[in-house]
Amino acid sequence: MAHPQIAAFARLADQNARPVRKIEGQKTLLGRTMHGLTYDEIHDEFTVPQQFAQAILTFQGGANGETAPLRVIQGSKTRLEAPDRVAVDAVNNEIYVPEGDKILVYDRMANGNVAPKRVIEGPDAGRGLDAVAIDPVNNLLIASAGGGGGDRGNGTRFLVFDRTANGNVKPKMTIRGPRAMGGPFAIYPPKKLILATNRPGGEVLAGDDSYLGAWSYEKSSDGAPLWTIGGPHGVLQMPRGVTLDVKNKSIIASDKRLNSVLTFHLPEMF
Amino acid sequence: MAKASWASRRVAFISTILTLVGWAAFLTTFDGPGMAGSTRRGPGETQLISIQPLPAEEGAMCEQVPASAEETLMAALQQRQDARAASIAARNAASQDRSQLKPVRSIRDPYAAYSSVAVDPVNNEVVLTDENLFQILVYDRTANTPPRARFTEPKRILAGLNTKIEFQCGLYIDPKNGDVYAVNNDTVDTLVIFDRAAKGDVPPNRELHTPHGTFGIAVDEATQEMFLTLQHDSAMVVFRKYAQKDDSPLRLLQGDATGLADPHGIALDPKNGWVFISNHGAVSSRSPRPEGSRSRRGSEKQNWPLERAQAIPGSGRSLPPSIIVHNMKAEGNAAPLRVIQGPKTQFDWPTGLAVDEQQGELYVANDMGNSILVFNVTDSGDIAPKRVIKGPKTNLANPTGVWVDLKNNEVWAANFMNHSATVYPLSASGDVAPLRVIRSGPLDQPALGIGNPHPVAYDSKREQILVPN
Numbered sequence A: 001m002a003h004p005q006i007a008a009f010a011r012l013a014d015q016n017a018r019p020v021r022k023i024e025g026q027k028t029l030l031g032r033t034m035h036g037l038t039y040d041e042i043h044d045e046f047t048v049p050q051q052f053a054q055a056i057l058t059f060q061g062g063a064n065g066e067t068a069p070l071r072v073i074q075g076s077k078t079r080l081e082a083p084d085r086v087a088v089d090a091v092n093n094e095i096y097v098p099e100g101d102k103i104l105v106y107d108r109m110a111n112g113n114v115a116p117k118r119v120i121e122g123p124d125a126g127r128g129l130d131a132v133a134i135d136p137v138n139n140l141l142i143a144s145a146g147g148g149g150g151d152r153g154n155g156t157r158f159l160v161f162d163r164t165a166n167g168n169v170k171p172k173m174t175i176r177g178p179r180a181m182g183g184p185f186a187i188y189p190p191k192k193l194i195l196a197t198n199r200p201g202g203e204v205l206a207g208d209d210s211y212l213g214a215w216s217y218e219k220s221s222d223g224a225p226l227w228t229i230g231g232p233h234g235v236l237q238m239p240r241g242v243t244l245d246v247k248n249k250s251i252i253a254s255d256k257r258l259n260s261v262l263t264f265h266l267p268e269m270f
Numbered sequence B: 001m002a003k004a005s006w007a008s009r010r011v012a013f014i015s016t017i018l019t020l021v022g023w024a025a026f027l028t029t030f031d032g033p034g035m036a037g038s039t040r041r042g043p044g045e046t047q048l049i050s051i052q053p054l055p056a057e058e059g060a061m062c063e064q065v066p067a068s069a070e071e072t073l074m075a076a077l078q079q080r081q082d083a084r085a086a087s088i089a090a091r092n093a094a095s096q097d098r099s100q101l102k103p104v105r106s107i108r109d110p111y112a113a114y115s116s117v118a119v120d121p122v123n124n125e126v127v128l129t130d131e132n133l134f135q136i137l138v139y140d141r142t143a144n145t146p147p148r149a150r151f152t153e154p155k156r157i158l159a160g161l162n163t164k165i166e167f168q169c170g171l172y173i174d175p176k177n178g179d180v181y182a183v184n185n186d187t188v189d190t191l192v193i194f195d196r197a198a199k200g201d202v203p204p205n206r207e208l209h210t211p212h213g214t215f216g217i218a219v220d221e222a223t224q225e226m227f228l229t230l231q232h233d234s235a236m237v238v239f240r241k242y243a244q245k246d247d248s249p250l251r252l253l254q255g256d257a258t259g260l261a262d263p264h265g266i267a268l269d270p271k272n273g274w275v276f277i278s279n280h281g282a283v284s285s286r287s288p289r290p291e292g293s294r295s296r297r298g299s300e301k302q303n304w305p306l307e308r309a310q311a312i313p314g315s316g317r318s319l320p321p322s323i324i325v326h327n328m329k330a331e332g333n334a335a336p337l338r339v340i341q342g343p344k345t346q347f348d349w350p351t352g353l354a355v356d357e358q359q360g361e362l363y364v365a366n367d368m369g370n371s372i373l374v375f376n377v378t379d380s381g382d383i384a385p386k387r388v389i390k391g392p393k394t395n396l397a398n399p400t401g402v403w404v405d406l407k408n409n410e411v412w413a414a415n416f417m418n419h420s421a422t423v424y425p426l427s428a429s430g431d432v433a434p435l436r437v438i439r440s441g442p443l444d445q446p447a448l449g450i451g452n453p454h455p456v457a458y459d460s461k462r463e464q465i466l467v468p469n
Helices: B002-029 B073-094
Strands: A006-010 A021-023 A038-040 A045-050 A055-060 A071-073 A087-089 A094-098 A102-107 A118-121 A129-135 A140-145 A157-162 A173-176 A186-188 A193-198 A211-216 A227-230 A239-245 A250-255 A260-265 B105-107 B114-120 B125-130 B135-140 B156-159 B168-173 B180-184 B190-194 B206-209 B214-220 B225-230 B235-240 B251-254 B263-269 B274-279 B322-327 B338-340 B350-356 B361-366 B371-376 B387-390 B399-405 B410-415 B420-425 B436-439 B457-459 B464-468
Touching: A038 A087, A038 B457, A087 A129, A094 A129, A102 A129, A129 A186, A186 A239, A193 A239, A211 A239, A239 B457, A260 B464, B114 B168, B114 B410, B114 B420, B125 B168, B125 B410, B168 B214, B168 B225, B168 B263, B168 B399, B180 B214, B214 B274, B225 B263, B235 B263, B263 B361, B274 B350, B322 B350, B361 B399, B361 B410, B371 B399
Parallel strands: B114 B399, B214 B263, B263 B350, B350 B399
Antiparallel strands: A006 A021, A006 B464, A038 A045, A045 A055, A055 A071, A087 A094, A094 A102, A102 A118, A129 A140, A140 A157, A157 A173, A186 A193, A193 A211, A211 A227, A239 A250, A250 A260, A260 B105, B114 B125, B125 B135, B135 B156, B168 B180, B180 B190, B190 B206, B214 B225, B225 B235, B235 B251, B263 B274, B274 B322, B322 B338, B350 B361, B361 B371, B371 B387, B399 B410, B410 B420, B420 B436, B457 B464
16 A cells, blocks of 8 residues: 555545545654554544554544654563554553454553553463454453454454453353454444454455454354345455444444445444 | 317327426436436336335434534535435345445545556556556556546556456566566555556466565566565565566565665666665564464565564664665665665655666655655765655645656656646656646546555544544
8 A cells, every 4th residue: 555544534425525634644653554443532532553663553533634643652561563453441541452362451541662551361362363342331352363364264253351351361252253354343332242344265355245244242152143234245345344433323344345435324233 | 260279279289299298208317216317118128107105214214413504515415315325224124134235325536546657668658556446557658638637548457356456556567578567565465467468357467476565666677686675574575577476585685774664665776786765664673483473475485574473572663764775686684875864855755766877866756745856876864855846736646656767758756646647857846837647537536545444443523434544
């Protein structure tokens, strides 16, 4: 990708509507390969990982143009290796970074060369941890494992831990996820729902068997998703990330092959 | 009486004609269910035979948002569309089948976003890569889109799943036969090579499996060596020009001493034996680790870069942007011969590079500076460019690709953020209008710059969708 940026579009933006602002340029410290992004509604900030520089960047919510991040977690104490995804627990003031065989947890206000306040890691905690979401309502941490490669054909799993998990802990429950995860997932705590995408497996560039699905994290499950959008001959080609606009009862998903961001209105889900 | 009767018959005849014309017009313009854009159908096809009112809809609708004084007519229209889409969504929900649910909105740029450019002087063509619609577009070199035209039609287009074209950020044209070498960045990991005349959705004539995150390409025709920069691993690899499939690189440049840090563009100065590489500045150190697994693609290959699994935890740095100069034969953890870096350089995400061997000048597509910077190939340190092409007349908008055409004494820029490629005289400096412009879209249409949107977030305070590349 020739030009890194974070573009902000109006909620009702459609087709080639102009972005209302962009965060881009040398001072932002942004780079190619932004595979995670989270908005903290309580503190009006957004946080994004910088994989190449092994950094976690937090910006003011209204950042615009060539703006420096408010805080940068980076340095020898951080244990950051190739941070791809990130989650912020705005209620309990923590930042979570999955790093394959561990999940690093920092204070939300951490800045500079700081060590994680706790680390979830060990044989019981699982491997291939690639995305994470925090449910502050039910005090749970949901991590996905298996990733875009679908754990080499074994599919993906959602692992549910106590929110305050630390060290080598077993997940409270395990839920079978999509065959190959398209990108970071979202959760809807009031109904204990996980929203995630399924991409075509292998090195296929696109496939209309891609879908966006919902899974429950009420209990362990080895079953199919509760429902899906897309699938055979559906609209999605290579879906990636998901987020929710709860107020307007919408699911927003990105699609690499369509190079597009799509909004689905699904009031009955909320 | 007879006269009156004839007149009334004439009125009745005209009324009948007008009624028939009215119904015909209605039938060809009615935009009801299943009739969008319909016209009269041929025998055996579906026909409108009756019109019935839709049943009253139940279920949740879009929340009513009061209009503010600042809302535009367009916003109001969009809300109406939203409400219509909500009713469609409610119908789908009632059936409990959401597989075919359509999005109520899709943010998407319908026009090509040029990312790199190369000229074929033998065939008088210019080739551009498009990272938005995943195309390689070939135009006549002298094409010039008139201001009132929507866009210029390419002579040839390569696009489609068979081509393996996606986010192509580097381009090289073989000066002898016009073969097109196009670098896919990090979604395909394959360098694709096409015959000059290839078009449509055709497989590449040759493929080379590259390390992950390849960006720039340059070829030394004298030694038949091909140089590639690697963003993710902050490295440069050199292959045989005709390498294919799983061939290994001939040599590798990677390590803390090299100055490589999120490298992008690459250009050669064969006369002096130098290679120039632009860097955005993000880097981490690497070390072979027994537990660090190599990618399947990299296993059993020589001179393969140390990948992310060999990153040293906590070694990441965010360095200032730079252009480093190495010997073309450099390998291992060699230090650069020179580094151009510092505030006087004006670097702000320096991306594409090109060298004018005759004048001994280095051209830099300075993405965020909206400029083309020109340095001497011998420059070093914190030095100002000798010429800068920049300003509102230039039409430069986030240039990411640059090409020097020595046959025609021109320099080209691929502008990522305004659907255009622009060309200037080699001596151009300051706020100069381009000699010619090739546009892929209308002048008044915004370029979104979306590229491989991966995560997406919702700013609930401002009601905005955050989309990173």
